[in-house]
Amino acid sequence: MVVIVHFLVDAGDFVLGRVTQGGPEMHVELERVVPTTGRAMPFFWAFGTEFEAFERSVRRSDGVEELRALAHVDGRALYRVRWMETTPSLTAAIAARDATVLEAAGGRTWSFRVRFPDHHGLAAFHEDCRARGVDLRVERVATLDAECASEYGFDLTPKQSEALSLAVESGYFEVPRQVTLSEVADRLGISQQAASERVRRAADAVLRRALLSRVGNDR
Incomplete structure (x- = not known):
């Protein structure tokens, strides 16, 4: 398997x-x-x-x-x-x-x-x-089936899910931003570089699944 x-x-x-x-x-x-x-x-x-x-x-x-x-x-x-x-x-x-x-x-x-x-x-x-x-x-x-089914199909690790959820809830993606990446990192108790990696990877996974899969289904 x-x-x-x-x-x-x-x-x-x-x-x-x-x-x-x-x-x-x-x-x-x-x-x-x-x-x-x-x-x-x-x-x-x-x-x-x-x-x-x-x-x-x-x-x-x-x-x-x-x-x-x-x-x-x-x-x-x-x-x-x-x-x-x-x-x-x-x-x-x-x-x-x-x-x-x-x-x-x-x-x-x-x-x-x-x-x-x-x-x-x-x-x-x-x-x-x-x-x-x-x-x-x-x-x-994880098995491939479990990996694909994890995090509502967005393929996120628990740490990525935690980082992205905190960033969204704290207003990191709002215009203007309500918090900095450094503040998100402090709340997670990790370095700014680690926070950046988790948030970017999680956002990329969610957007790819939400947007690219939709494009494929529309063809």
Whole structure:
């Protein structure tokens, strides 16, 4: 039975996390959906302001063969990275179990959402990570049916639902805004970056399900 796992991992425990930590602090997200066959993690977005310094830092990393900026849009940049053939990768372990990275993003700590064909593949992946010294903190494991049915079909984690609900109730989306993102983060007891990630991911999931599914049904 197909299972989906949500887990956290420190940036220093996998290649993309390490190479993006050497320069100015940026928030990084893998391009959805990320292929895990061939060269792992070829595309990612970076959010911040110091892009030139960030690019220099990534290009100096031993595991990076090439980094290309493909586009700059509204305070973020899309990159294509080519890794050295010998560079070990967390997603290589994922690919070895025929799994797929659905979402991954972070800064000092990364959040992954990965789909495995069955529980056996997930268990084997977990053992692979232990052997590599990668410390996974599993937040949630669910079957595909349960995942799709969760949170009224909006596919939200409990933490995303909490953050988005608080943001809406507090007036974060009103014009003008009634609270800042920093205030939302304080009420949740998390960092502003973590609050931003949860609110944006939750809003994206809700809007995609509400709008894109409607477009599909209207055709």
